[in-house]
Amino acid sequence: MPDPKTFDFVIAANRLPVDQNTDDEGNVTISRSPGGLVTAMESVMRGREGAAWIGWAGETGEAPEPFEDNDMYLVPIGLSDDEHVDYYEGFSNDSIWPLYHDVIVPATFKRRWRTAYERVNQRFAQKIADLAAPEATVWVHDYQLQLAPAMVRELRPDVRIGWFNHIPFPPVELFMQLPGREDLLWGLLGADFLGFQRSADAENFLRACRRLLHVRVRGDVVHHGDGRTTRAAAVPISIDSHDVYALAHSDAVRERAAQIRKDLGNPKKLLLGVDRLDYTKGIRHRLKAYGELLAEGTLDPADVTLVQVATPSRERLQAYRTLRGQVEQTVGQINGEHSPIGSPAVTYMHRSFPREEMIALFVAADVALVTPLRDGMNLVAKEYVTCCADDGALVLSEFTGAATELARGSFLCNPHDIRSLKKTIMAAIEAPEKERRSQMRRLRKVVLDNDVQKWAGHFLAALEAAPERPAS
Numbered sequence: 001m002p003d004p005k006t007f008d009f010v011i012a013a014n015r016l017p018v019d020q021n022t023d024d025e026g027n028v029t030i031s032r033s034p035g036g037l038v039t040a041m042e043s044v045m046r047g048r049e050g051a052a053w054i055g056w057a058g059e060t061g062e063a064p065e066p067f068e069d070n071d072m073y074l075v076p077i078g079l080s081d082d083e084h085v086d087y088y089e090g091f092s093n094d095s096i097w098p099l100y101h102d103v104i105v106p107a108t109f110k111r112r113w114r115t116a117y118e119r120v121n122q123r124f125a126q127k128i129a130d131l132a133a134p135e136a137t138v139w140v141h142d143y144q145l146q147l148a149p150a151m152v153r154e155l156r157p158d159v160r161i162g163w164f165n166h167i168p169f170p171p172v173e174l175f176m177q178l179p180g181r182e183d184l185l186w187g188l189l190g191a192d193f194l195g196f197q198r199s200a201d202a203e204n205f206l207r208a209c210r211r212l213l214h215v216r217v218r219g220d221v222v223h224h225g226d227g228r229t230t231r232a233a234a235v236p237i238s239i240d241s242h243d244v245y246a247l248a249h250s251d252a253v254r255e256r257a258a259q260i261r262k263d264l265g266n267p268k269k270l271l272l273g274v275d276r277l278d279y280t281k282g283i284r285h286r287l288k289a290y291g292e293l294l295a296e297g298t299l300d301p302a303d304v305t306l307v308q309v310a311t312p313s314r315e316r317l318q319a320y321r322t323l324r325g326q327v328e329q330t331v332g333q334i335n336g337e338h339s340p341i342g343s344p345a346v347t348y349m350h351r352s353f354p355r356e357e358m359i360a361l362f363v364a365a366d367v368a369l370v371t372p373l374r375d376g377m378n379l380v381a382k383e384y385v386t387c388c389a390d391d392g393a394l395v396l397s398e399f400t401g402a403a404t405e406l407a408r409g410s411f412l413c414n415p416h417d418i419r420s421l422k423k424t425i426m427a428a429i430e431a432p433e434k435e436r437r438s439q440m441r442r443l444r445k446v447v448l449d450n451d452v453q454k455w456a457g458h459f460l461a462a463l464e465a466a467p468e469r470p471a472s
């Protein structure tokens, strides 16, 4: 049955901003969903009139009824247990995710997964078609929903369709491995405008269209051959920097940050890593570098401490289990070998925290270690420079989208090169205060001048500016 309500602005992402969790007694609790997509889109959607967010509510089974949370209208999509395994864990996170992140771990392909991916994309498309008002704006998000744009176009030729990829888009030589690659490209070409984190991602997509679909590509526009076009360009995402800045400067957060430092024994240098526990994030490389710096005596555990927050993620997938084992073993080893009584060399926390606590950690840290092997953007880097003390320092991997905007002013590293990573960490720790202050001033300005509202404005303006499509 179509939903009786329709909306002028409909977004669809695999996840809703909150997960509903039902306990054994049937009590439902709501918790914030993990990841940067939610951080960014929550700020864009909160309080927006005539808007709905379609997504999975975090539990398998029948979809719960639409509900309101935090000034957003949320419409759950149901996933069966099999679809969770095949569409979400399988095709999305065991085929596409590793392939789009430079195959840091091998990508796995199963025919059953692809069928489930198509079925779930169709379910999203149908729900979008039911909820969109005439000529509405539809904004589809991320790699889990790459077929949905063309499916929506088929059902509702009147609406404007945009899609944004929160993760990298791989070079065609890697993308070509994906079963059904042409269908996926045609799925995306159902949109009027496709947004990517970096120009390199948009270029990879355009190259894949040229090579695999043999369509004409002029500049950043794909000509489908029937008079229709799709534009693909970079629109780098950001955070709600003014809101985050205000929170970081509130008395409560300042006091909490001071307390955190005190609880850690007031170290001379507090290093911080904040990541989902994902093999793309370079956590193992970071720990290796830190462990060696302690072992060599370059860093003294009496002066320096590392706080590593590792949010639980995709815990049933083997690659994530293996990583968790490796990370926890290394943390244990470093602490066993180097921690003085009562002040661990690494404080490791494998859980989620309220927003204020995360911001207090950013305020407290002297150096943030953001060392992914590949990352679409990495919002943690932007959050850190917005919150930290004026003399904070950011160690940033060249393989993040954030490095495009934040290269000047951060301590850039290649996390694969442990020797140079160690040097970069030391450079950040030892840089003269004056240098750190001027670098941080620059970084903060970049993020405050380019917040998530501006990003959404750019994306929607590009979508609006896309040419009208001729009727099919």
Ligand code: ADP
Residues within 6 Å of the ligand: 034, 035, 036, 037, 039, 274, 275, 276, 309, 310, 311, 351, 352, 353, 354, 355, 358, 377, 378, 379, 380, 381, 383
């Ligand atoms: P990804 O989307 O790959 O997880 P990002 O760095 O872009 O990576 O975004 C992660 C977001 O999740 C940030 O807003 C960060 O502050 C938040 N976050 C990370 N770990 C936690 C945690 N343990 N508790 C709460 N929020 C977290």
Ligand code: G6P
Residues within 6 Å of the ligand: 014, 015, 034, 035, 036, 037, 142, 143, 166, 167, 313, 314
């Ligand atoms: C990244 C992806 C999001 C995803 C998030 C959390 O940010 O771009 O699409 O929601 O990770 O991952 P999960 O698999 O838990 O949704």
